[in-house]
Amino acid sequence: MLQKVRHILEMIRFSHTLFALPFAMLAAVMAWLTPTVSGARVGFHWLHLLGILVCMVAARSAAMAFNRLADRKYDAENPRTAKRHLPAGILSVTSVVVFTVVTSAAFIAGTLLFLPNWLPLALSVPVLIVLMAYSLTKRFTSLAHFWLGFSLALAPLAAWIAIRGTQVLETPGDMAPACMLGLAVLFWVAGFDMIYACQDYEYDKQSPLKSIPKRFGIAGALRIAAACHAMMILILLGLPLAHLVAGPQLGLGWIYFCGIAVLASLLVYEHLLVKPDDLTKVNVAFFQINAVVSVGLLLLVTLDLIL
DSSP states (O other), rough: OOHHHHHHHTTTGGGHHHHHHHHHHHHHHHHSOOOOOTOOOOOOOHHEEEHHHHHHHHHHHHHHHHHHHHHHHHHHTTTTTTTTTTTTTSSSSHHHHHHHHHHHHHHHHHHHGGGOOOOHHHHHHHHHHHHHHHHEEEETTTTHHHHHHHHHHHHHHHHHHHHHHHHHHHOOGGGGGHHHHHHHHHHHHEEEEEEHHHHHHHHHHHSSOOOOHHHHHHHHHHHHHHHHHHHHHHHHHHGGGGGGGGOOEEEEEOHHHHHEEEEEEEHHHHHHHHHTTTOTHHHHIIIHHHHHHHHHHHHHHHHHHHO
């Protein structure tokens, strides 16, 4: 049993929860510490923190498991992914289906921690549909990278709604900071997913799956990814101005802007690592630098808001 659990955690790359979770926590910190339009603060609640952790882990686990189920045929044909747990026979389809159902149910149940705010529960099933639909978009459009970005962008939006549901219903402009943060996440994820997808360029050319590298070539995909990351930085620079959309005043200052300069430098370094004729450092760019970007932004914004 323990070995099966270990294999399942490896299959869904549980450690990669680190990519999306910091942005959900960042939105939560902003939601707790930023005054509402009326001037009051929502304040920290342990149940909110627990609910965000449970929902984030469960939703991502369900989406990843569904992705492995949906892509098992293509994974078996692709030399890079042929040794994954399903095509290699390490895990059975039945066990992964059960895991997907259980984690989906855990996500929906986790939204009960936010009651009497009923919005998370009402939106839980639509969110799951969006997350799982990503696995199918690669069959129809090369813009699937942006669907993945939108899926992860839901993390800060959901955290904000879970904490400030009443304010959002009364003043929709209250969502402005979360929407800007979500938009930044969308471009960030789409960009690094394009870089990662360059590894499958040769296989994708022969398969029915669609991607930006397949459509524009590796060099073109890297340029589009760079443009996406430039958009991310521009959006983050504009985040302190979110209050201009009838939203709350965030109160971000020089610490935040210095942090954005560091993050921009990291993204530039990420793109210098990966070249059209040398993809050997894609994993360094994908796993290490992006983890630093997400965790670093969380720490910087938290520090700025507290000080």
